[in-house]
Amino acid sequence: MSEAALSFENITCTFVSREDRSQRYTAMADTTLTVGAGEFVSVVGPTGCGKSTLLNVAAGLLRPTSGSVRVFGQPLDGINRRAGYMFQGEALLPWRSALSNVMAGLEFAGVAQDEAESRAQDWLRRVGLGNFGERYPHQMSGGMRKRAMLAQMLIRDPDIILMDEPFSALDIQTRQLMENEVLDIWMAKRRAVLFITHDLDEAIAMSDRVIVLSAGPGTHPIGEFAIDLPRPRDVAEVRMDPRFVELHGAIWDVLREEVLKGYARQKQG
Numbered sequence: 001m002s003e004a005a006l007s008f009e010n011i012t013c014t015f016v017s018r019e020d021r022s023q024r025y026t027a028m029a030d031t032t033l034t035v036g037a038g039e040f041v042s043v044v045g046p047t048g049c050g051k052s053t054l055l056n057v058a059a060g061l062l063r064p065t066s067g068s069v070r071v072f073g074q075p076l077d078g079i080n081r082r083a084g085y086m087f088q089g090e091a092l093l094p095w096r097s098a099l100s101n102v103m104a105g106l107e108f109a110g111v112a113q114d115e116a117e118s119r120a121q122d123w124l125r126r127v128g129l130g131n132f133g134e135r136y137p138h139q140m141s142g143g144m145r146k147r148a149m150l151a152q153m154l155i156r157d158p159d160i161i162l163m164d165e166p167f168s169a170l171d172i173q174t175r176q177l178m179e180n181e182v183l184d185i186w187m188a189k190r191r192a193v194l195f196i197t198h199d200l201d202e203a204i205a206m207s208d209r210v211i212v213l214s215a216g217p218g219t220h221p222i223g224e225f226a227i228d229l230p231r232p233r234d235v236a237e238v239r240m241d242p243r244f245v246e247l248h249g250a251i252w253d254v255l256r257e258e259v260l261k262g263y264a265r266q267k268q269g
C-alpha cells in the first residue's frame with residue numbers, strides 16, 4: 001500500500017482559554033486521520049469545532065500539544081514544505097498585479113524572472129485570468145481574486161493541497177464554477193487534498209471521502225464516509241444524483257446533533 005500523503009496520529013491541541021487565562025481549552029482531542037496520496041478528503045463540522053486548527057497543524061503553522069503528523073511517512077517538524085494552502089480570507093498582496101502576485105512564490109524560491117513570469121502567465125490562463133494579469137487586487141472581483149489565489153498556490157505544484165473554506169465568500173454560481181475548476185485541475189494532477197468546509201453539499205460533491213468532526217471541546221472525528229459517486233463530476237449536476245441524496249442523508253444524520261451542540265455553545269458565548 002502506498003504511503004499516506006498526510007497522517008495525523010492522536011493529535012491533541014489545547015489553548016489557553018480566551019475567557020479565563022488560568023484555564024486551558026482543548027480544541028482537538030486524540031484525532032487520528034489520514035489523507036492518501038491523490039485523495040480528496042473533506043472535513044466537515046459545526047462552527048468553531050476546530051477545523052482551522054486541524055489545517056494549521058497540517059500546514060505546520062501550529063504544533064500540536066501532543067500527537068504527531070507525518071508527511072509522506074516523514075515526521076513533520078516546522079512548516080510543511082510539501083503543502084500549499086488557501087485560506088478563507090484574502091491573501092493577495094495589494095501592491096502587486098495579478099501576474100506579480102502569482103509569480104511571487106517562484107521569485108521567493110529563486111526561480112529566474114523570465115521563467116517565473118511565463119509560468120505565472122500560463123497559470124493565469126488556466127484559471128481563466130489570462131487577460132487580467134495587469135490588474136491589481138482592488139480592480140478584480142472576489143471570484144477573480146480567488147482564482148488568482150488558486151494560481152498562486154498551484155504554481156508551486158505542491159504535493160498536498162490544504163484549503164480552508166476557500167470559496168465561502170463567493171456567490172453560489174461563482175462558487176460552483178470554481179469548485180468545478182478545482183476538480184478539473186485536481187483530476188489532471190491528482191494531488192492529495194484536505195478540504196475544510198462547513199458546507200456538506202460542497203464536501204460530498206468534491207470529495208473521495210468526507211470526515212465528520214464532533215462539536216468542541218475535545219473535537220475528534222465521529223464519522224467517515226466514502227463518496228462513491230462517479231467522476232468526473234459537475235458539482236451542480238451531481239447534487240441531483242439519488243446516491244448524492246442518500247449520502248447527504250446518512251452524513252447529516254451524524255452531523256446534525258453536532259451542529260445543534262455547536263450552535264448552543266456559541267449562543268452561550
Ligand SMILES: Nc1ncnc2c1ncn2[C@@H]1O[C@H](COP(=O)(O)OP(=O)(O)OP(=O)(O)O)[C@@H](O)[C@H]1O
Nearest residue numbers: 015016018027046047048049050051052053054216
Ligand atoms: N490561538 C487560540 N487561542 C485560544 N483558543 C483558540 C485559538 N485558536 C482556536 N481556538 C479555539 O479553538 C476552537 C476551534 O477553533 P477553529 O478556528 O479551529 O474552529 P473552526 O471549526 O475552524 O471554526 P469556524 O467553523 O468558525 O471556521 C474555537 O473554540 C476557538 O475559539
